[in-house]
Amino acid sequence: MADSTAASTADSHGHDSHGGHPADPSKRDMLELMASAGAAIFGASIVWPLVASMNPAADVLALSSVEVDLTPIQPGQGIVVSWQGKPIFVRHRTPEEIKSAKDVKLNELNDPQADAARVKAGHDEWLVLIGICTHLGCIPLGNKPADVRGEFGGYFCPCHGSVYDTSGRIRRGPAPKNLDVPQYAFVTDSKIKIG
Amino acid sequence: MAGLHKSEFANPVINWVDTRLPIFTMMQKEYGVFPTPKNFNYFWNFGALAMVCLMVMILTGIFLAMNYQPNTELAFASVQHIMRDVNYGWLIRYVHQNGASMFFIVTYIHIFRGLYYGSYKSPRELLWMLGVVILLLMMATAFMGYVLPWGQMSYWGATVITNLFSAFPVVGKHIVTLLWGGFSVDQPTLNRFFALHYLLPFVLIGVIFLHVAALHIVGSNNPLGIDVKSPQDTVPFHPYYTIKDSVGICVFLMIWAGFVCFAPNFLGDPNNFIPANPLQTPADIVPEWYFLPYYAILRSVPNKLLGVCLMFGSLLLLLVLPWLDTSRVRSARFRPIYRKVIWVWILSFVVLGVCGAHKPEGIWVILSRVATLYYFAHLLVVLPILGKIERPLPLPESISNPVVVRSGLIAALVAAFFGLQAMQPARAESAEIRLPEQKWSFDGAFGTPDMAAAQRGFKVYSEVCAACHAMQYLHYRDLAGIGLSAEQIKAFAASVTVPQGLNDEGMPKEGPGTPASQFRSPFPNDVAARAANNGALPPDLSLIANAREGGADYIYGLMIGFADPPKDMKMQSGMNYNIYFPGHQIAMPQPLRDGQVTYTDGSPTNLAQMAKDVSTFLYWAANPEETERKQIGFRAILYLGFMACVTYALKRKVWAAVH
Ligand code: FES
Numbered sequence: 001m002a003d004s005t006a007a008s009t010a011d012s013h014g015h016d017s018h019g020g021h022p023a024d025p026s027k028r029d030m031l032e033l034m035a036s037a038g039a040a041i042f043g044a045s046i047v048w049p050l051v052a053s054m055n056p057a058a059d060v061l062a063l064s065s066v067e068v069d070l071t072p073i074q075p076g077q078g079i080v081v082s083w084q085g086k087p088i089f090v091r092h093r094t095p096e097e098i099k100s101a102k103d104v105k106l107n108e109l110n111d112p113q114a115d116a117a118r119v120k121a122g123h124d125e126w127l128v129l130i131g132i133c134t135h136l137g138c139i140p141l142g143n144k145p146a147d148v149r150g151e152f153g154g155y156f157c158p159c160h161g162s163v164y165d166t167s168g169r170i171r172r173g174p175a176p177k178n179l180d181v182p183q184y185a186f187v188t189d190s191k192i193k194i195g
Numbered sequence: 196m197a198g199l200h201k202s203e204f205a206n207p208v209i210n211w212v213d214t215r216l217p218i219f220t221m222m223q224k225e226y227g228v229f230p231t232p233k234n235f236n237y238f239w240n241f242g243a244l245a246m247v248c249l250m251v252m253i254l255t256g257i258f259l260a261m262n263y264q265p266n267t268e269l270a271f272a273s274v275q276h277i278m279r280d281v282n283y284g285w286l287i288r289y290v291h292q293n294g295a296s297m298f299f300i301v302t303y304i305h306i307f308r309g310l311y312y313g314s315y316k317s318p319r320e321l322l323w324m325l326g327v328v329i330l331l332l333m334m335a336t337a338f339m340g341y342v343l344p345w346g347q348m349s350y351w352g353a354t355v356i357t358n359l360f361s362a363f364p365v366v367g368k369h370i371v372t373l374l375w376g377g378f379s380v381d382q383p384t385l386n387r388f389f390a391l392h393y394l395l396p397f398v399l400i401g402v403i404f405l406h407v408a409a410l411h412i413v414g415s416n417n418p419l420g421i422d423v424k425s426p427q428d429t430v431p432f433h434p435y436y437t438i439k440d441s442v443g444i445c446v447f448l449m450i451w452a453g454f455v456c457f458a459p460n461f462l463g464d465p466n467n468f469i470p471a472n473p474l475q476t477p478a479d480i481v482p483e484w485y486f487l488p489y490y491a492i493l494r495s496v497p498n499k500l501l502g503v504c505l506m507f508g509s510l511l512l513l514l515v516l517p518w519l520d521t522s523r524v525r526s527a528r529f530r531p532i533y534r535k536v537i538w539v540w541i542l543s544f545v546v547l548g549v550c551g552a553h554k555p556e557g558i559w560v561i562l563s564r565v566a567t568l569y570y571f572a573h574l575l576v577v578l579p580i581l582g583k584i585e586r587p588l589p590l591p592e593s594i595s596n597p598v599v600v601r602s603g604l605i606a607a608l609v610a611a612f613f614g615l616q617a618m619q620p621a622r623a624e625s626a627e628i629r630l631p632e633q634k635w636s637f638d639g640a641f642g643t644p645d646m647a648a649a650q651r652g653f654k655v656y657s658e659v660c661a662a663c664h665a666m667q668y669l670h671y672r673d674l675a676g677i678g679l680s681a682e683q684i685k686a687f688a689a690s691v692t693v694p695q696g697l698n699d700e701g702m703p704k705e706g707p708g709t710p711a712s713q714f715r716s717p718f719p720n721d722v723a724a725r726a727a728n729n730g731a732l733p734p735d736l737s738l739i740a741n742a743r744e745g746g747a748d749y750i751y752g753l754m755i756g757f758a759d760p761p762k763d764m765k766m767q768s769g770m771n772y773n774i775y776f777p778g779h780q781i782a783m784p785q786p787l788r789d790g791q792v793t794y795t796d797g798s799p800t801n802l803a804q805m806a807k808d809v810s811t812f813l814y815w816a817a818n819p820e821e822t823e824r825k826q827i828g829f830r831a832i833l834y835l836g837f838m839a840c841v842t843y844a845l846k847r848k849v850w851a852a853v854h
Contacts, residue, residue: 031845035441038838049283050258057262057280062672062711 065195078143087131101167133157135175230429232417240443241305248298255291265389270345285820289459299485313525314416320517322409339392346467362503420525428594445839456828468742487551495563521582543569630748644815646678652812665716668737672710731782740817747810754806757785
C-alpha cells in the first residue's frame with residue numbers, strides 16, 4: 001500500500017526517478033518487513049527489562065531463614081513468626097488434637113492428605129503452617145487457644161468462613177486447599193529453622 | 196444525526212470507532228497524508244528524537260518510581276537498591292540518568308535548527324514560544340530529577356538553585372522558604388520535588404501537544420525558509436518522513452546505548468556518589484552540563500540580583516525573539532551576515548558552557564563576561580539592526596529539491612561533542628595531582644574486572660580495610676559477582692558476626708551472618724566511627740571507586756602514596772603524608788604494607804600487588820553490573836546498527852521516486 005502511495009506521488013508530481021533505477025517493489029517489501037519486524041523485536045526488548053523489574057528484587061529473593069525456639073510454647077498454644085513477610089503458625093498440639101487429626105478418613109477430606117505428611121516424623125506435636133487462607137489470603141483465627149477455632153478445633157477464617165482442622169486441612173467453606181506447610185527442619189528437638 | 200463522522204476506513208471495527216470518534220481519520224490526516232515540505236534535511240529529525248526521549252524518560256521514570264523512596268534517610272540507599280538488586284534496575288536507571296542529557300542535546304539541536312532556518316518567524320511565533328515554554332519545563336523537571344538521588348551534588352545543586360530566588364528583594368526570602376517547606380533543603384523539599392518531578396512530564400506532554408497542534412496549523416518550515424507554494428513542494432508525511440525519522444532514531448538510540456553501557460557516568464559527577472551531607476559543600480560544585488551556560492551567565496556578574504535577572508533573562512528573551520529579529524527572510528542561507536553571526540552566538544553559548552565548568556577565576560571570568568555580553572547584544576542589538584541593514588540574497592521561486600546540509604549537521608554534532616568534552620576538565624584540573632595510571636582489567640569496551648584479582652582484593656578488604664571502613668550497600672550474596680561459589684559465600688558469611696535485630700528482651704542481638712546479610716560494619720554508627728578515628732569518619736567503600744575523580748587509579752595511588760612529608764611541609768598532628776591525596780594530609784595511616792595479607796593463590800603479596808587487587812575489588816563493588824552492562828551494550832549497538840542500515844536502505848527506496 002505504501003508502495004502505491006510512493007508511486008502515485010511520484011506520478012502526480014511529475015517526477016521520475018532520474019537515478020535510473022525505479023524502486024524494486026519486492027526488495028522494498030522485504031525491507032519493510034525487516035524494518036517492522038526489527039522494530040517489534042526492539043519494542044519487546046524494551047518491555048522485557050521493564051516488566052522484569054517488577055518481579056522480586058535480589059534482596060527479596062535472598063531473604064534469610066528464621067530460627068524458632070519451641071521451648072516456651074505450651075501444649076494447646078501457638079505462636080506466629082514472620083518469614084518472608086508471611087505469618088507462620090507454630091502450634092504445639094495436644095494429644096487429643098493429634099488424635100483427631102490422625103483419625104479422619106482421607107475420603108472425608110476436600111484436599112486429601114494424611115496428617116503424617118504434614119508434620120515431621122517423631123515431632124507429631126508440632127504443627128508448622130503458613131497462616132494464609134488458601135481462599136483469598138486472610139489470616140485464619142485459631143492459633144491462640146482463646147481464638148475461635150471452628151467446628152474441627154483447628155482454624156477458622158473470618159473472611160468467608162473457611163474451616164480448617166487440627167492438621168490445617170480444609171474441611172468446610174470456600175477455600176480450595178489445605179494450609180501450606182513451609183519448608184522447615186528441626187535443628188534440635190526444641191528448635192526449628194524455617195526456610 | 197448531528198456530528199457522526201463519515202469514516203473512509205474499510206475495516207468495519209475501525210470504521211465503527213472512527214464514525215463515533217474520528218481518531219483514525221485524525222491520525223491519517225496529521226501523520227499519514229499530512230503534506231510536508233519535501234526538502235527537509237536531517238536537522239528535521241530532532242523533533243521526533245525529542246519525542247522519543249520524552250517517551251523513554253516517562254516509561255523508565257515510572258518504573259524507577261516503583262522502587263525509589265523520597266525520604267532523606269532512604270533516598271540514596273533506594274537508588275543503590277535499584278542499581279544492585281532490582282532486576283535490570285541499573286539499566287533502567289542509567290537509561291533515565293543519561294536520558295536527561297540526551298533529551299537536552301536533542302532539544303538544543305532542535306532549537307538551533309529553528310534559529311538557523313528562522314522557524315520562529317511569522318506565522319510560527321506561537322509555535323516557537325510554546326517551544327520555549329517546553330524548554331523551561333524541561334529544565335525544571337531535570338533539575339528536580341537531579342535532586343532525587345540525594346547525593347552531594349543533588350543536595351547542593353538544590354540549595355544553590357532554590358537560593359537563586361532569594362535574590363529578589365522583599366519576597367525572595369519567603370519564596371525560598373516556600374520552595375523548601377522549611378529553613379533548609381530537607382525532607383519536605385525532597386518529597387515535593389519528587390511529586391513535581393513526576394507531575395511535570397505530563398504537563399510537558401500537554402504543552403508538546405499544543406506545540407505539535409500549532410505546527411500542524413501553520414505547517415513546517417524548511418531549509419529554504421520559503422512558503423510551500425504548491426502540492427508539488429510537499430510529500431505525505433508517511434512514508435517519507437516516518438522512514439526518515441526512523442533512520443535518525445536508530446542512530447540516536449545507538450549513541451544513547453553507547454553512553455548507557457560504556458560510559459554511564461561520563462556526564463555525571465563523582466560527588467553524587469557521596470550521600471548528601473548538609474554540613475559540607477563539595478570542593479567543586481558544578482551543575483549538569485546542560486545548565487552550565489546559564490550558570491556562567493549568573494556568575495559573570497558580580498551582583499546577586501543582576502546575575503539572577505540576566506540568567507532568567509537569557510531564557511525569557513527567547514520568548515520575544517520573533518519580534519527582536521526584524522528580518523523577514525527566514526533561512527540563514529539567504530542572510531549573508533546573519534549566517535555568520537548566528538555561529539558567533541552559538542560560540543558564545545558554548546564558551547559560556549565551558550566557562551561554567553571552570554572555577555570563576557582569571558581568564559574564565561573575562562571570557563564569560565565577553566560571552567555574556569555577546570549573548571545579549573546578539574539578541575537585543577544585532578538582530579534588530581541586522582534586519583534593517585542586511586541585504587538578503589534572492590530567494591528561490593519554489594522548493595525544488597531536498598536541501599542536503601550534511602557538512603553543517605556534522606559540524607554541529609562535532610561541535611556538540613567537543614562542547615561536552617570541554618565541559619569536563621573542570622574537575623580534573625582542580626585535582627592538580629597526576630595519579631599513577633594503571634592498566635586495569637576492566638578498561639575499555641571489552642574489559643571486565645579480573646575475578647581472581649577481585650577475590651584477592653576482597654581478602655585485603657576483609658582483613659585490613661574492614662577494620663575501619665563499612666561497605667553498607669553490599670551483601671555477602673553479591674560476592675557471587677566476583678566468582679565465589681554459593682558454598683564459599685555461605686561459609687564466609689557464617690564466619691562473620693552480624694547484627695540480627697532484637698532479642699526477646701528487646702536488646703540488639705548478634706549472630707552468624709547469612710548470604711543475605713549486609714557486609715558487617717566495623718562501627719555501629721557514624722558517631723562511634725568518628726570517636727574511634729580521631730574525629731575523622733572513614734568513608735563507606737561501596738561506591739568509593741565512583742565517588743573519587745580517577746576511580747581505581749586514585750585508590751591505587753592512595754595505597755602506594757604514603758611517604759615522609761617534604762621538609763618544608765607542616766603536618767597537622769595525627770595526619771599522614773600522601774602523595775596522591777588532595778592536600779597531601781590524610782587522617783588514615785598507611786593501611787597496607789608488604790606481606791600484610793596471605794594470598795592462597797600464590798600471588799606476590801607486595802604492596803603494589805595488594806593495592807591493585809583491592810582497587811579492582813572496590814571498582815567491582817561500585818560497578819557490579821559492569822560485565823552484563825557491556826554485553827548488553829554490544830548487542831544493543833549491533834542490533835541498532837543493523838536496524839539503521841535496514842531503515843536507511845528502505846528510506847532510499849521510498850525516496851527514490853522523489854529524488
Ligand atoms: S479468605 Fe479465608 S475464607 Fe476467604
